[in-house]
Amino acid sequence: MSRRRPLRLPEPTVAxxxxxxxxxxxxxxxxxxxxxxxxxxxxxxxxATTVRRDLAxxxxxxxxxxxxxxxxxxxxxxxxxxxxxxxRVVIVGxxxxxxxxxxxxxxxxxxxxxxxxxxxxxSVIGSTVARHVVRDVHGEIDLADVAVLCVPPExxxxxxDRLVRAGIRALLNFAPRxxxxxxxxxxxxxDFSIELQILTYHLVSGMGLLxxxxxxxxxxxxxxxxxxDA
Amino acid sequence: MSRRRPLRLPEPTVAxxxxxxxxxxxxxxxxxxxxxxxxxxxxxxxxATTVRRDLAxxxxxxxxxxxxxxxxxxxxxxxxxxxxxxxRVVIVGxxxxxxxxxxxxxxxxxxxxxxxxxxxxxSVIGSTVARHVVRDVHGEIDLADVAVLCVPPExxxxxxDRLVRAGIRALLNFAPRxxxxxxxxxxxxxDFSIELQILTYHLVSGMGLLxxxxxxxxxxxxxxxxxxDA
DNA sequence: GGATGTGAAGTAGTTCACAGCC
DNA sequence: GGCTGTGAACTACTTCACATCC
Numbered sequence: 183m184s185r186r187r188p189l190r191l192p193e194p195t196v197a198x199x200x201x202x203x204x205x206x207x208x209x210x211x212x213x214x215x216x217x218x219x220x221x222x223x224x225x226x227x228x229x230a231t232t233v234r235r236d237l238a239x240x241x242x243x244x245x246x247x248x249x250x251x252x253x254x255x256x257x258x259x260x261x262x263x264x265x266x267x268x269x270r271v272v273i274v275g276x277x278x279x280x281x282x283x284x285x286x287x288x289x290x291x292x293x294x295x296x297x298x299x300x301x302x303x304x305s306v307i308g309s310t311v312a313r314h315v316v317r318d319v320h321g322e323i324d325l326a327d328v329a330v331l332c333v334p335p336e337x338x339x340x341x342x343d344r345l346v347r348a349g350i351r352a353l354l355n356f357a358p359r360x361x362x363x364x365x366x367x368x369x370x371x372x373d374f375s376i377e378l379q380i381l382t383y384h385l386v387s388g389m390g391l392l393x394x395x396x397x398x399x400x401x402x403x404x405x406x407x408x409x410x411d412a
Numbered sequence: 413m414s415r416r417r418p419l420r421l422p423e424p425t426v427a428x429x430x431x432x433x434x435x436x437x438x439x440x441x442x443x444x445x446x447x448x449x450x451x452x453x454x455x456x457x458x459x460a461t462t463v464r465r466d467l468a469x470x471x472x473x474x475x476x477x478x479x480x481x482x483x484x485x486x487x488x489x490x491x492x493x494x495x496x497x498x499x500r501v502v503i504v505g506x507x508x509x510x511x512x513x514x515x516x517x518x519x520x521x522x523x524x525x526x527x528x529x530x531x532x533x534x535s536v537i538g539s540t541v542a543r544h545v546v547r548d549v550h551g552e553i554d555l556a557d558v559a560v561l562c563v564p565p566e567x568x569x570x571x572x573d574r575l576v577r578a579g580i581r582a583l584l585n586f587a588p589r590x591x592x593x594x595x596x597x598x599x600x601x602x603d604f605s606i607e608l609q610i611l612t613y614h615l616v617s618g619m620g621l622l623x624x625x626x627x628x629x630x631x632x633x634x635x636x637x638x639x640x641d642a
Numbered sequence: 643g644g645a646t647g648t649g650a651a652g653t654a655g656t657t658c659a660c661a662g663c664c
Numbered sequence: 665g666g667c668t669g670t671g672a673a674c675t676a677c678t679t680c681a682c683a684t685c686c
Contacts, residue, residue, distance in 0.1 A: 189617065192677070196613050200606040205590060218645065225590050230645090231679055238647055246646045246685045263609055264616035271608075278512030285508070288565065288588045289604050294612065328611060335518065352615050354608055358518045360435060360455050370611040372604065374519050376430040378501075378584055379493055381558060381600040382524065383426050385582050386494040387419065422655065448667065460667090461657055468669055476663045476668045 218249030448479030505562035
């Protein structure tokens with residue numbers, strides 16, 4: 183747990199590390215104590231070389247001839263991604279999506295800690311979701327590291343403005359709307375319909391292949407005849 | 413709408429086109445009839461040159477000295493992304509997330525058409541969501557172009573197997589689980605917690621900046637003192 | 643033997659700078 | 665004048681191939 187400096191990693195690597203993390207944990211829960219770059223690569227949909235290059239960036243944590251010790255690997259990835267710190271997260275907009283995120287056991291993990299829920303709807307304000315009382319988004323907003331926006335698109339910019347004014351410097355925006363924020367504020371977009379469009383594009387164009395790019399677009403070209411038939 | 417061949421576009425371009433599309437529509441709804449590459453770039457968080465390079469790939473649709481006619485632009489992007497076709501979509505797993513997606517007015521757009529909802533929970537099967545009766549995922553599954561997976565992670569692989577066996581060749585997977593599918597099946601992952609981790613990484617490392625990459629990670633470094641203060 | 647880590651080569655995507663057209 | 669479209673330069677990432685070490 184040596185407190186290390188930020189460590190600047192290539193952007194695609196940052197996007198893949200959480201994937202390796204998930205795979206390694208899965209592997210561990212199945213009783214393995216080590217994993218090698220081809221296994222990681224097959225699962226993640228990238229080449230073994232890419233995996234090694236990514237991991238080499240975190241320091242020399244592999245064992246030649248034997249692969250990576252899962253425990254060591256997980257520690258180093260967590261540290262590289264800054265997960266030895268905790269992040270205060272608020273969710274704004276408690277509709278179906280906000281509720282799904284707040285209650286999910288896999289969303290707020292690795293240092294992310296839910297500290298507040300906000301909504302504008304009076305019929306929701308005051309109710310309890312995921313053990314938090316939903317508060318009025320027009321009232322005082324607690325300081326947090328990250329705000330998750332799950333509000334209707336029309337409201338997104340106004341809410342973002344409020345959050346920024348309340349001192350929040352990172353937004354995860356689920357509203358299908360481009361946001362304008364001042365310098366120094368990070369916005370990360372997740373847009374379901376865009377993901378779907380990327381997929382359908384590949385359907386007519388690339389045709390099923392789409393190996394490559396793990397990120398949010400992994401196509402895993404693993405053999406596997408599926409199920410019992412053919 | 414000249415029926416054109418697939419048109420192979422660079423992957424990052426494919427991810428940005430839907431963003432331009434959204435921006436252009438926004439612009440249009442505010443009364444503009446044309447837009448130029450810097451305006452698109454500012455909004456999308458990329459350089460004007462990148463926008464021009466992306467759009468030049470669709471054919472020569474700009475007007476020198478004047479920018480892009482919004483109507484023309486939207487037509488060409490829609491065609492390039494294959495949106496002049498329709499896609500039959502099923503949603504599997506009707507929890508909070510599945511419900512949110514089914515009811516969203518911005519998810520199933522541009523050719524995507526909801527044709528079925530499936531779940532394994534008996535208390536949900538038979539109920540009506542988004543004007544569709546939820547059917548048993550263990551029963552017959554209608555043929556569709558794309559399946560959207562919103563099931564718990566433990567169930568994801570088994571459900572994916574069923575869907576593939578039912579002839580579905582494209583999956584949009586919201587379950588935080590890596591899936592193994594046979595060659596020829598496309599999987600596109602959307603993982604909320606990974607998005608959050610990428611954002612928090614930038615928080616400690618890059619520090620607020622993160623210009624670049626529109627994709628799902630746009631940081632828009634637009635000036636804008638926010639709200640009325642300052 | 644076997645799998646890592648890494649120079650060197652290759653590929654993909656972005657940015658520069660400017661010619662071309664409205 | 666202004667903004668597009670694009671060859672050329674550059675930068676970033678991936679892949680190859682192999683020396684290195686357990």
